[in-house]
Amino acid sequence: MTRDLTTDDDAKTGNDKAGDNRADLLDNLAVTHDHLLAKTVSVMQPKSGFRVGSDAVLLAAAVGVNRGRILDMGAGVGGVSLCLAQRLDNVQITAVEIDPVMAALAQRNVAANGFDARLRVLCEDIAKMPPVLAGSYDHVVSNPPYHYAAGTRPRDQRRALAHIGDGLELGDWVTAALWAAKPRGRISFICRADRAAELIHLFAASGASETLQFPLWPRPMVPAARVIVQVRKGINGPGAILPGLVLHNDDGSFTEAASRIMNGDGLYIMHPARKA
Template sequence: MDDLTHDAFLCGKLHLWQPRRGYRAATDPVLLAAACPALPGQSVLDLGCGVGAAALCLAARVADLRLSGLELQPDYAELARRNGIENGIAFEVHQGNLTDMPRALRVNFDHVIANPPYYPAHGTRSPDAGRATALQIADTPLADWVQAATRRLAPLGWLTLICGADGLPEVLMALGSKMGSISVLPLTPRLGRPALRILIRARKTGRGQFRLLAPLIIHDGPAHTGDRESYTPRAGQILRSGASLSDEFR
């Protein structure tokens, strides 16, 4: 167990095993889960599910979901299965590549969620192989993630994705004519700062207009001061209490 940590999410509603070193889930999967408009009884596929943080945070808010996950790295896939079992959440996790998806996942889902790698391939790689694979755009660009998600969605199904703000042009290009009703929610670290992350929702065969939404501000104050939490009240509701981002996407 020395190479793993057992971390609380959503004020202890979930406890997840994670590698002590390497890629570790933080706020991005919690925000992704909050943005997914899933309803009880619907099916959800988490592409690149890691240790299962996004899917399991979603299940903590929405009951009776049919959860599936796809993860490239076997160790992370095994942790995702373990985390589902230990949190009492049914979660079917498959190990494999989204460009050659396991046959069991080649069905239509009501929702696909994804937190793709976002650091550019030419950047400095992490010395930890798992973290490098999880964070850097290597052989699988953002467009491939969007296209894989589109293929797995049922008509009128929703894709919910979080990525770096600089990935927006590539994502919009990849959504093409099959996906519509696109909404983009910028995630701003502090008031007056540029957005570093964005949440995107798009609907297969949707016909709604494109919407650029008012940003969600994550932290109070102009700068971080001391070793303390500085979430805005709204960000705290989402990141600590598991609230939905439905109001922001209205």
Template sequence: MTDSAGSSDVAEFTEDTFLGGQLHLRQPRSGHRAGHDAMLLAAATPARSGDRVVEFGAGIGAAGLAVARRVAGIELVLVEIDADLAVLARENAAANAIAADAVVLDVASAAPAFAAAGLGPDSVDIVLMNPPFNDAARHRASPDKALAHLADASTLENWVHAARRILKSGGVLSLIWRADAIGEVLAALDRGFGSLAILPVHGDAGKPAIRLLVRAVKGGKAPAHILAGLMLRDESGAPDRGVQDILAGKGVLPLAIP
């Protein structure tokens, strides 16, 4: 996709704006593309200035860079398995004048690989992630979408395990996942995480949730709680104004408020 100087074939990419024009991102024209999920994840992440924040499966860096745009002074690390996407993430950070380190790393790697990338145990305040969530046994994806979308039975568990390893005690994991797989989320977080806050995301009012946004605390002891659902569209089918404000960078979701 890109050469060593970071130049690229314009025909293969689009230039897109997020957060109401506050964030400008280049991304591949085909394959997995950043969208609402990334912006909702960023708006649900409770980062504070001075925090070390790591995005797993960062792709072009959309969610992590959106957090950095909202919260000045974080130390941002973007972890991505695809070297070409990592280059794009690095370019996007520079284009938006955001300090960020893009690391080429498989989230399922063992602890030594993380340590070699500067992500040793108990060294991070916040991890945010949008893991591959489609069951590979039930979905067929084109090769350029496979890594971004397809998961096996161990994917979520592996990603949560990696987050648990690098988070400090009291550190926060923020994730988005399929609502119909809530059991997998709860099982993956059962070891080492607590104080869960769960926000169901509904495509349409009156219909079942399609996504879950979850905040979990390493070593947290408070009871889990489920927040009132977020409706992307209102009863008339029109985009919800509150959600549109959040996507435009004019507010945050309740999960971002500790």
């Protein structure tokens, strides 16, 4: 069952049972209060387990058009969605997260940052999203679980859910993104570099072969650790590998270009043969 933590009538009264249950989810949970985008976004998140970091900022920066509807699949505590709402003031965002505790934290974060009017949270499995969402988003973003299920499973259950998933394969995330996107709508995933080829193949097999790859280099002269992969639903043709971004200097500090992204600038991800 879908739990819309933003528009559910139960959420509008602070004294009802459903509201109390949502509050109970966070009882005794050790959290930290952190900030993103030059401290313009506040994030409450679990002290242990999967934590919001630079991947969330980078993925949000991949969305360059300040209009329309955006879907954040596997939203966690809302890191990507919060950055999107801060950067782009003319979009409507839906954040979908399967873990009720993480979804409850995401809703707390939405309220704390004053984004209630433009950002709603759904507690839902991305493979079972409400039919009304089909084909309705201009841009779908996701940082899907990127470790293979056969690998060592983290002891922390929420970290395991974020890194390995809940029985879904990477292809299921691709299917869900294509299902939710409008025709010609954009889809941006951030993934481990060693899984980019698999992701590109899955999109191409589903009729979205014009793939843009934006590598994220940890430091100069080292292999990319992450890649942002962007496609457009139903658009086929030659893809392109873009120059990408070097994140850190040799001393560990952010490069000048990366600092601008971490402070709220967007990435330029555009097919070299296209103007839009």
